[in-house]
Amino acid sequence: MQKILLGVGVLLILLGIFGASYTWHHDHREAVTLDKYAVAEFQVGRDGDGNWESATLSLWDYRYDKARLLNKAVVFTDGAPWEVDAVTKQTPAGWRNENKLFFHFPRASLRDLLVAKEIRIKFYYDNGQSIDLPLSKRDLLAWQRKLRW
DSSP, X not given: OHHHHHHHHHHHHHHHHHHHHHHHHHHTOOOSSHHHHSEEEXXXXXXXXXXXXXXXXXXXXXXSSOOOEEEEEEEEETTEEEEEEOEXXXXXXXXXXXXXXXXXXXXXXXXXXXXXXXXXXXXXXXXXXXXXXXXXXXXXXXXXXHHHO
């Protein structure tokens, strides 16, 4: 009986170590582009004449810790910063928390987005962590295609 309890105890310890290391690794994951870190959707709004009306970025991320996204983000177009206010929402989903960030690009920034060679998005969590990642080449071209239409 002692061997069974010892075996169960060791198994629980190993599962706990694996679980803790996985959740820490996921919340502190390293990515080289924004699409490898979170799901992002870029939409362009146009008026009746086809002129730019607005552009919006929606970003979905999930974490295992309780860190919440802050209501601010910075968009860098070829190094030039555009600070924007964001709307955020966190939905607890059991073990992991889903974070959503929405923001409208300043209308003046749309021309810069169209000609940029690199776009980086930086957003912040309330635990002091910030994420600063560029768009992948594929996403950059997709955003610019949406702006050209």
